[in-house]
Amino acid sequence: MKIILIAIDTLRADRLGCYGYHDDISPNIDGLAKDGILFENMIAENNVTQSTLYR
Secondary structure, three states, rough: OOOOOOOOOOOOOHHHHOOOOOOOOHHHHHHHHHHOOOOOOOOOOOOHHHHOOOO
């Protein structure tokens, strides 16, 4: 099993094609989502990526 974790602090899910955005601005992420597992319900531990990922 191979796992790719993409952590981006300032990207909105509703601006990605894999989440329904109409423009083709994220073809690589959309391709990964099509061939893999796409999380549709994620709850972050904190609202700031830095403190959530780097403790």
